[in-house]
Amino acid sequence: MRIYAIGDIHxxxxxxxxxxxxxxxxxERVGDTSAKIVHVGDYTDRGPASREVIEYLMHGMAHGEPWICLRGNHDRLFTRFVRDMTAFxxxxxPELSFLNPRIGGNTTLASYGVTTVDYEFEAAFEAAQKAVxxxxxxxxxxLPLYYEWDKYLFVHAGVKPGVPLEEQSExxxxxxxxxWLDYEGDLPWIVVHGHTAVNLPSHFGNRIDIDTGAGxxxxxxxxxxxxxxxxxxxxTGRAPLTKADPKNPAPFVKRTKPTQ
Structure with missing residues (x-):
């Protein structure tokens, strides 16, 4: 049995x-083309092609691809803004709105043909209602918030230690x-997550972080x-995961500013 997981896409x-x-x-190398692929969320914001990402995932799942797509925080920011103009x-x-380039909602809406100006929410909202x-x-x-497989839990950001899965908050x-990030205790699973960017996909013992900073x-x-x-x-094949120290994680180094 095998399963694949993909980190933040943005x-x-x-x-x-x-x-x-x-x-x-x-x-194809291992002779198994039916394994599931879990996407841990954050399909939107910062990058230039959020619409295309959503359409690609929708099309694949509609045509029987064994994909599981989880919902991330940026995905929720997008839908809340388009639904009811929730910008914060x-x-x-508190000073950052969905349209701020640091958050990246401006580029998400741009992928739908909507030009935005930060804090001009009503105009962006009205245009997005028509375009999205x-x-x-x-x-x-x-989309679900988590997926359990064998002794692994896939989720966008992580879990609150000590809380049963069914009682975890969205x-x-x-x-x-x-x-969460500094928690070193035991968990019922090894948690595979994104949300917090790391320089290399890293195994922290009780969790594996696969957000390598696409945003x-x-x-x-x-x-x-x-x-x-x-x-x-x-x-070229497969490579070992980086073994990381939760007490002293390597600081994430941004290569570029978020796409604007």
Missing amino acids: GHILELKATHARIKADM DDNMP PKEHLEFIEG EDLIWIRKG YGWPVTAIVIEGDTQEVVTD
Whole structure:
């Protein structure tokens, strides 16, 4: 049994397709083209092609691809703005709106042909209501928040330690960092997540972080899991995961500013 997982995408359709191509090549090498692929969320914002990413995922799933797509915090920011003009979230710095380039909603709406100016919410909202297909919103809103497989839990951000899965809040599953990233205790699973960018896909013992900073100019990452073995899927085969120290994680180095 094996399963693949893909980290944060952030509107980078070419990176997503290249990642799927690497996975396909790996599947062909091992003679198994039916393994599931879990996408841990954040399909939108910052990159230039959020619409294309959503359409690509929708098309693949509609045509029987064994893909699982989880919902991330940026995906929820997008749907909330288009649904009811919610431009802020309590989990973000209060001065940053969905349209701020640091968040990246401006580029998401631009992929639908909507030009925005930060804090001019009504104009952006009215244009987005006309431009964004309701099927895209319904697709995102219908995505699950987690997926369990064997002894692994796939989720966008992480979990609140000590809380049963069925009692985890949506806020924690898509936003959590505090009390999670520095947690070294046992968990019922090894948690595979994104949300917090790392320089390399990293194994912290009780969790595996696969967000390698696509929102900041770095590649989209895929890993493959077979039992107790987890490896990175590369252009030339497989590579070991970086073993990381939760007490002293390497600081993330941004290669570029978010796409504006």
